[in-house]
Amino acid sequence: MFAVRANFSSITCYSDAVRTWDRGVVFRKDPSGPRGLIDRRKKHMTVERAESGDVILRLYDHPVVTWHKDNSVTLVAYNTRSTMVFANRCTPDEMRVFATAGRFAVGVGPWDKRRTYNVPDRITFRQRDGDWKADKIEPWVVPCVDRPRAKQALQETGYSEFRTWLIVYMQMAKQPDWNRHVRDSDVLAMLGDRNRWRELTEYYATDWGSHERMLMKIRKIIYRNYDCIENKPVAFL
Numbered sequence: 001m002f003a004v005r006a007n008f009s010s011i012t013c014y015s016d017a018v019r020t021w022d023r024g025v026v027f028r029k030d031p032s033g034p035r036g037l038i039d040r041r042k043k044h045m046t047v048e049r050a051e052s053g054d055v056i057l058r059l060y061d062h063p064v065v066t067w068h069k070d071n072s073v074t075l076v077a078y079n080t081r082s083t084m085v086f087a088n089r090c091t092p093d094e095m096r097v098f099a100t101a102g103r104f105a106v107g108v109g110p111w112d113k114r115r116t117y118n119v120p121d122r123i124t125f126r127q128r129d130g131d132w133k134a135d136k137i138e139p140w141v142v143p144c145v146d147r148p149r150a151k152q153a154l155q156e157t158g159y160s161e162f163r164t165w166l167i168v169y170m171q172m173a174k175q176p177d178w179n180r181h182v183r184d185s186d187v188l189a190m191l192g193d194r195n196r197w198r199e200l201t202e203y204y205a206t207d208w209g210s211h212e213r214m215l216m217k218i219r220k221i222i223y224r225n226y227d228c229i230e231n232k233p234v235a236f237l
Helices: 014-023 081-089 147-157 159-172 184-191 194-202 211-225
Strands: 045-049 055-059 062-067 073-076 095-100 103-108 115-118 122-128 131-134 140-145 229-234
Touching: 014 045, 014 055, 014 062, 055 081, 062 081, 081 095, 103 122, 103 131, 147 159, 147 211, 159 194, 159 211, 184 194, 184 211
Parallel strands: none
Antiparallel strands: 045 055, 055 062, 062 073, 073 122, 095 103, 103 115, 122 131, 140 229
């Protein structure tokens, strides 16, 4: 996948950002506007100093990173690989910008103690007690199983009896020849009818030899159709 080459000096604090502005390449057509981070040809990576003193680092005219006079830093989420490469060149060494679960995220701290912040729009960090902390935390939403409801659903569908039967059946029977798509409603219907359990295993031929893998897929169908999944907010991953 294509990504920009952010081959300019790292910017890890406000003073770095000011020096970058001072050394920026002035474009002839707009000498009072944004300056180039690399040379006159690469106009897609620029630095701009606002009247407030903020230093704005842009990629393709998008204000990806802004350093403020109090040494706080704001990141704007654009969920592309190029943006993340660029942002990592313009943020403190303790931060890492990356994608997780398909979302723009910022990790803070060493790998084994990293806090991963969700950034749906923008986020501002400032140093407190020697650590970078966000002004506002946008929660992640984590799907969790409602255990009491799940236990009831497994009992209602006959899952426990099917599990006991399947463990023995896999040791004795031949692997089915084919695998095909099956609808949730069909799985639940076959699960509730002991005479159709062998038919049910034919839909999971590729999982033969691992009853846990097959059972995991069936549990997901049960949880999904019996409202056993609830989304819980967490501050950071």
